[in-house]
Amino acid sequence: MSDRPTISPDDSGKAAEYVLGLLPDAEAREMRARLASEPALRAEVLAWERRFATMAEQEVAPVTPPASVEARLVTHLFRDDARSRWQWSGLWRGAAALAMAGLVAVAVLVFTGGPGSRDEPDFTAIIAAEDGSLQLAAALDLDSGQLRVSRQSGSVADGRAQELWLIAGDAAPVSLGLLSAEAETQVAVPEPLRALFAGAVLAVSDEPPGGSPTGAPTGDVLAIGVIEEIQA
Amino acid sequence: MSAQTDLEDLLARIVLRDRAAFRALFSATSAKLFGICLRVLNDRAEAEDALQEVFIKIWNRADRYKVTGHSPMTWLITIARNHAIDRLRARKGGGDTAEPDLVVADPAPGPEAQAIAAGEARRIADCLGELDQSRAAAVRGAYLEGETYADLAARFDVPLNTMRTWLRRSLLTLKDCLSR
Numbered sequence: 001m002s003d004r005p006t007i008s009p010d011d012s013g014k015a016a017e018y019v020l021g022l023l024p025d026a027e028a029r030e031m032r033a034r035l036a037s038e039p040a041l042r043a044e045v046l047a048w049e050r051r052f053a054t055m056a057e058q059e060v061a062p063v064t065p066p067a068s069v070e071a072r073l074v075t076h077l078f079r080d081d082a083r084s085r086w087q088w089s090g091l092w093r094g095a096a097a098l099a100m101a102g103l104v105a106v107a108v109l110v111f112t113g114g115p116g117s118r119d120e121p122d123f124t125a126i127i128a129a130e131d132g133s134l135q136l137a138a139a140l141d142l143d144s145g146q147l148r149v150s151r152q153s154g155s156v157a158d159g160r161a162q163e164l165w166l167i168a169g170d171a172a173p174v175s176l177g178l179l180s181a182e183a184e185t186q187v188a189v190p191e192p193l194r195a196l197f198a199g200a201v202l203a204v205s206d207e208p209p210g211g212s213p214t215g216a217p218t219g220d221v222l223a224i225g226v227i228e229e230i231q232a
Numbered sequence: 233m234s235a236q237t238d239l240e241d242l243l244a245r246i247v248l249r250d251r252a253a254f255r256a257l258f259s260a261t262s263a264k265l266f267g268i269c270l271r272v273l274n275d276r277a278e279a280e281d282a283l284q285e286v287f288i289k290i291w292n293r294a295d296r297y298k299v300t301g302h303s304p305m306t307w308l309i310t311i312a313r314n315h316a317i318d319r320l321r322a323r324k325g326g327g328d329t330a331e332p333d334l335v336v337a338d339p340a341p342g343p344e345a346q347a348i349a350a351g352e353a354r355r356i357a358d359c360l361g362e363l364d365q366s367r368a369a370a371v372r373g374a375y376l377e378g379e380t381y382a383d384l385a386a387r388f389d390v391p392l393n394t395m396r397t398w399l400r401r402s403l404l405t406l407k408d409c410l411s412r
Contacts, residue, residue: 012404012407013403021321021374021380022380022396022399046302049302050349050352052310052313053302053305053306054349055371056309056313056375057264057309059376060267060268062263062264062267063266063270066280069262069266069280070258073284077288120252121248124253126241138248139245139248139249139250230252
């Protein structure tokens with residue numbers, strides 16, 4: 001039941017020392033270089049992170065921090081809209097770095113951030129397949145009507161399309177458009193539809209290229225998520 | 233399992249800048265992470281600052297959680313421990329710590345990895361117990377107190393190279409025990 005039977009005891013020991021921060025500088029540099037090209041070594045580093053974290057989780061007693069820590073955090077992170085705009089660009093820089101490293105394929109959308117649109121979302125939903133094969137996170141800003149849908153797992157099948165639907169109560173599903181195969185899709189939700197989000201459901205269906213020809217879902221429902229309202 | 237699913241869900245929402253999810257994650261995990269900062273830094277004021285910085289990292293880096301293949305608690309604890317160790321070593325002057333977020337897993341073999349993690353979680357106390365007491369103390373010292381080989385060699389009064397051989401052997405024994 002070992003994680004990766006291919007790892008030598010010497011490399012496993014080095015991976016552990018790397019995680020512990022025990023390697024002499026030169027060996028740590030060498031290790032970083034090897035990690036870039038050796039998946040089995042990366043897996044072993046992660047396995048040691050997991051083993052040590054498991055030890056800490058079980059052995060270190062929780063201590064409730066003073067309320068001032070949360071208050072300072074909220075002030076620091078959320079009070080300043082300009083700052084959160086900057087954090088969004090930081091997020092995309094991180095995604096771009098990963099893409100360049102060839103580790104995940106992401107298309108970076110240039111985020112332009114309309115005025116006053118950077119408040120926290122009013123509605124969110126996790127749209128997920130039951131077997132975990134597809135998961136998307138969606139967030140709607142009520143004022144701007146901007147719905148961000150971020151792909152967290154799963155992809156669009158070759159030669160097919162994924163269409164996003166808003167299902168409010170017993171009404172027929174309303175198409176919100178096709179999902180990009182890339183990391184994020186942005187949808188401009190028309191004002192009359194925004195009012196339907198509370199308590200509704202978002203769903204993704206499998207459709208032919210270009211989307212449903214009928215205006216109603218025609219293929220399998222791939223994923224579904226209940227919309228939740230964020231309390232201010 | 234449901235606690236883990238809840239944390240997964242919160243992290244997914246934090247990627248979308250969901251502040252309510254962030255505050256829920258703070259309330260669910262801050263005591264554990266504060267305990268770890270306190271254990272590493274052994275100074276309340278410094279641990280409070282470290283905890284704040286740890287949660288800023290979590291807010292800013294939640295998008296990288298998925299690619300590690302870690303459980304939420306493993307990811308959160310790794311960030312907290314490494315940040316606290318960085319602070320500790322900055323205080324002592326010098327030293328560099330492995331930056332875990334530079335490491336990216338290959339797409340995780342989900343259920344298999346989870347089964348391994350669950351098995352290890354059940355066995356970790358027993359396996360540490362099987363190690364000679366001073367060797368288990370050295371493992372804890374390196375992970376939770378940021379002790380270097382020089383610190384450990386001084387504490388156990390052995391030459392540095394002996395200390396290294398000794399700790400590496402203990403770690404491999406621990407790994408073997410965990411995978412039994």
